[in-house]
Amino acid sequence: MIFQQRLGTLADKSERVAALARLIAEQSHGNSDWAERAARLAKCDLLTQMVQEFPELQGIMGRYYALHDQEALEVAHAQEEQYLPRFAGDRLPTTATGRTLALAERLDTLIGIFAIGQAPSGAKDPFALRRAALGVLRILIEGKLDLDLQTLLERAATRFEPAIHADNAVETVFEFIMDRLRGYYLDQGVRPDTFEAVLECRPTRPLDFDRRVHAVNAFRALPEAASLAAANKRIRNLLKKVETVLPFEVRPALLIEEAEQALAGRLVELSSEVIPLMETGLYGEALNRLARLREPVDAFFDQVLVMADDPALRDNRIALLNELSSLFLRVADFSRLQD
Numbered sequence: 001m002i003f004q005q006r007l008g009t010l011a012d013k014s015e016r017v018a019a020l021a022r023l024i025a026e027q028s029h030g031n032s033d034w035a036e037r038a039a040r041l042a043k044c045d046l047l048t049q050m051v052q053e054f055p056e057l058q059g060i061m062g063r064y065y066a067l068h069d070q071e072a073l074e075v076a077h078a079q080e081e082q083y084l085p086r087f088a089g090d091r092l093p094t095t096a097t098g099r100t101l102a103l104a105e106r107l108d109t110l111i112g113i114f115a116i117g118q119a120p121s122g123a124k125d126p127f128a129l130r131r132a133a134l135g136v137l138r139i140l141i142e143g144k145l146d147l148d149l150q151t152l153l154e155r156a157a158t159r160f161e162p163a164i165h166a167d168n169a170v171e172t173v174f175e176f177i178m179d180r181l182r183g184y185y186l187d188q189g190v191r192p193d194t195f196e197a198v199l200e201c202r203p204t205r206p207l208d209f210d211r212r213v214h215a216v217n218a219f220r221a222l223p224e225a226a227s228l229a230a231a232n233k234r235i236r237n238l239l240k241k242v243e244t245v246l247p248f249e250v251r252p253a254l255l256i257e258e259a260e261q262a263l264a265g266r267l268v269e270l271s272s273e274v275i276p277l278m279e280t281g282l283y284g285e286a287l288n289r290l291a292r293l294r295e296p297v298d299a300f301f302d303q304v305l306v307m308a309d310d311p312a313l314r315d316n317r318i319a320l321l322n323e324l325s326s327l328f329l330r331v332a333d334f335s336r337l338q339d
Contacts, residue, residue: 200333215283
């Protein structure tokens with residue numbers, strides 16, 4: 001039975017999905033044997049007379065057949081859960097193997113169809129790729145799977161025949177899924193500039209992306225947010241004008257103004273606190289602590305001439321601002337936030 005003429009049969013697809021499902025299960029601490037077994041059985045019920053007569057029973061009959069054949073309970077339930085979510089707002093797979101299979105199946109379809117030039121166009125989306133992309137995001141985010149989407153797409157691409165050149169589709173599919181993520185957050189009432197601020201840092205793990213979005217959303221409610229966002233805009237504009245190579249680090253001996261000394265000291269102090277928080281995904285707590293920078297940042301811009309005549313002082317001050325900007329960029333590009 002042909003899945004798609006250039007992409008082969010359902011058996012070919014099952015082989016690809018089985019390999020990818022095993023990888024996903026390994027990375028998410030699931031049962032890799034169950035994941036592979038579920039993938040190999042996933043399309044079998046499509047060839048039965050029951051499903052051919054009643055197509056809406058696909059997956060449901062697969063679960064019954066697997067239970068009848070005494071497959072592992074989770075493998076059987078994955079036969080039905082591979083199709084979840086079927087539509088926006090639909091329930092997600094409840095088993096680890098079901099989530100793994102649903103994810104692998106969609107990633108394989110997305111890479112394959114894009115690779116043969118059949119991406120959605122306008123209202124035309126015969127392979128329901130928009131729905132598949134949203135399903136991938138919901139499974140990763142709402143299912144709490146902290147997996148790297150870029151890596152998964154790259155691994156999915158390796159399973160296709162070389163003539164398909166599936167690796168060329170990876171970046172396009174990643175951007176396509178990110179575009180669906182924009183809509184996902186708009187539906188939740190997240191402001192577009194919040195999404196763009198996080199997107200600018202290009203996190204490749206959707207669950208990590210979600211943590212950043214919610215952290216930035218919470219940060220915007222703080223009284224210090226507007227001032228620090230404005231400071232980040234000012235810093236980014238200054239950095240765009242810099243033509244010289246910045247010093248690798250701030251040189252304390254060149255910090256001659258009290259305000260720049262205070263900012264440098266506060267940065268050193270806060271960096272040791274917030275970087276470990278950011279590395280463990282505690283972005284909200286990190287941003288709450290960075291909010292303490294408002295006073296020294298405001299004082300710096302009020303009292304210090306960044307573009308000093310002395311090139312050494314100028315470069316050192318720009319390096320200081322670059323350190324400040326880089327700290328915020330570990331979460332999002334706050335210069336993208338609008339008033």
